[in-house]
Amino acid sequence: MSVEEVSQKFEETVSVSDNNEPKSVLSDSQFDVKHPLNTKWTLWYTKPAVEQSESWSDLLRPVTSFETVEEFWAIVQNIPEPHELPLKSDYHAFRNDIRPEWEDEANAKGGKWSYQVKAKRADIDELWLRTLLAVIGETIDEDDSQINGVVLNVRKGGYKFALWTKSEDKDPLCNIGARFKQVLKLGDDDHIEFFPHSAANAKHHQPSITL
Amino acid sequence: MVRYTIEELLQLKPSETLTANFDGAEFRAMIEKVKQLQAIKEEEYIAQHGGHFARRRSSHHHGKPKIKHTKPKVTTDSDGWCTFEAKKKGSGDEEEEDSGKETAPVQIAQETLKVKPNKNITSSRPADSKDIVADKPTLSFNAFAALESEDEDEDEDEE
Numbered sequence: 575m576s577v578e579e580v581s582q583k584f585e586e587t588v589s590v591s592d593n594n595e596p597k598s599v600l601s602d603s604q605f606d607v608k609h610p611l612n613t614k615w616t617l618w619y620t621k622p623a624v625e626q627s628e629s630w631s632d633l634l635r636p637v638t639s640f641e642t643v644e645e646f647w648a649i650v651q652n653i654p655e656p657h658e659l660p661l662k663s664d665y666h667a668f669r670n671d672i673r674p675e676w677e678d679e680a681n682a683k684g685g686k687w688s689y690q691v692k693a694k695r696a697d698i699d700e701l702w703l704r705t706l707l708a709v710i711g712e713t714i715d716e717d718d719s720q721i722n723g724v725v726l727n728v729r730k731g732g733y734k735f736a737l738w739t740k741s742e743d744k745d746p747l748c749n750i751g752a753r754f755k756q757v758l759k760l761g762d763d764d765h766i767e768f769f770p771h772s773a774a775n776a777k778h779h780q781p782s783i784t785l
Numbered sequence: 786m787v788r789y790t791i792e793e794l795l796q797l798k799p800s801e802t803l804t805a806n807f808d809g810a811e812f813r814a815m816i817e818k819v820k821q822l823q824a825i826k827e828e829e830y831i832a833q834h835g836g837h838f839a840r841r842r843s844s845h846h847h848g849k850p851k852i853k854h855t856k857p858k859v860t861t862d863s864d865g866w867c868t869f870e871a872k873k874k875g876s877g878d879e880e881e882e883d884s885g886k887e888t889a890p891v892q893i894a895q896e897t898l899k900v901k902p903n904k905n906i907t908s909s910r911p912a913d914s915k916d917i918v919a920d921k922p923t924l925s926f927n928a929f930a931a932l933e934s935e936d937e938d939e940d941e942d943e944e
Contacts, residue, residue, distance in 0.1 A: 611787065611789075612788070621815070622819055640806070643794060644797070644803065646794075648803035648805045652804075652805040652807075652809030653805075653809065653813075654813060663819075707789075707795070710789075712787070713790050713791065716788075757791075
């Protein structure tokens with residue numbers, strides 16, 4: 575399913591609910607007023623390759639889109655939690671129709687804040703949920719909408735969290751990085767690293783900022 | 786810009802399970818299928834490679850095997866000359882050892898090796914015909930006999 579198809583399906587769902595008269599707390603029946611998010615978000619999933627013939631484009635698929643808090647919770651309740659995912663899986667939540675790829679115009683001049691949880695931690699599901707909530711609630715980036723999306727990689731060595739940004743500007747990025755550390759409950763001894771996408775193909779890919 | 790803190794969003798989490806705007810069951814089934822395929826592949830790998838017990842010894846994490854190197858024996862005489870007494874090993878020098886040390890205990894081999902000659906590389910024919918000529922007993926050269934025979938030849942020619 576392409577992004578357009580997901581968007582169309584999503585709009586159909588929203589338009590059907592819009593036709594009904596919104597219900598309030600005072601209504602007799604169920605309260606269904608929705609809390610809108612700042613932008614629409616799309617959830618993507620990278621399926622691990624089980625055959626050699628499968629390419630990256632075959633594996634990366636949009637799952638669904640959401641633009642209210644209630645829709646977000648409905649999705650979270652219906653998808654496996656990070657600890658349930660098979661190895662080499664990725665979850666991506668990206669703003670609007672931005673593809674979770676370096677090549678996307680919105681990502682090309684940006685980079686990512688990255689942190690790897692090396693051990694299999696019991697609170698991994700909670701950390702991913704906190705990251706998602708901080709991103710979709712826009713509290714991780716209070717100054718400007720620098721955030722394009724958030725990624726979780728499930729790997730043999732642990733879980734990797736990445737916050738994708740649209741630029742490499744140091745000042746706003748440092749503010750975001752500091753909040754990202756709070757969201758991940760990291761201490762002063764833990765460090766997160768910022769990698770610009772422009773240097774992603776370099777042999778020895780070094781972080782441009784470390785916090 | 787609409788903002789929600791993490792705490793506010795958690796408060797908005799519904800207590801009952803909501804229906805998502807996509808087929809969640811299909812998505813979960815796809816992930817379960819991938820997990821099963823991964824498990825089958827892992828089992829196949831273990832069956833082929835014998836699990837982690839069949840791993841090759843890492844040269845990185847373990848030191849080199851300990852080999853005891855015996856120090857060569859050096860004796861110094863009263864004049865200050867050092868003599869190196871190398872230990873002779875049983876590799877090609879057995880004949881010399883036997884001839885030099887008659888008193889040395891003779892070791893009897895515990896195992897008997899049966900060596901079969903390789904028929905493919907042996908031949909009943911000689912390797913070089915020149916060698917046969919050299920090996921054949923030759924008649925000693927008799928100068929007088931040679932002179933006699935030459936005279937006879939000359940006589941015959943003259944006739």
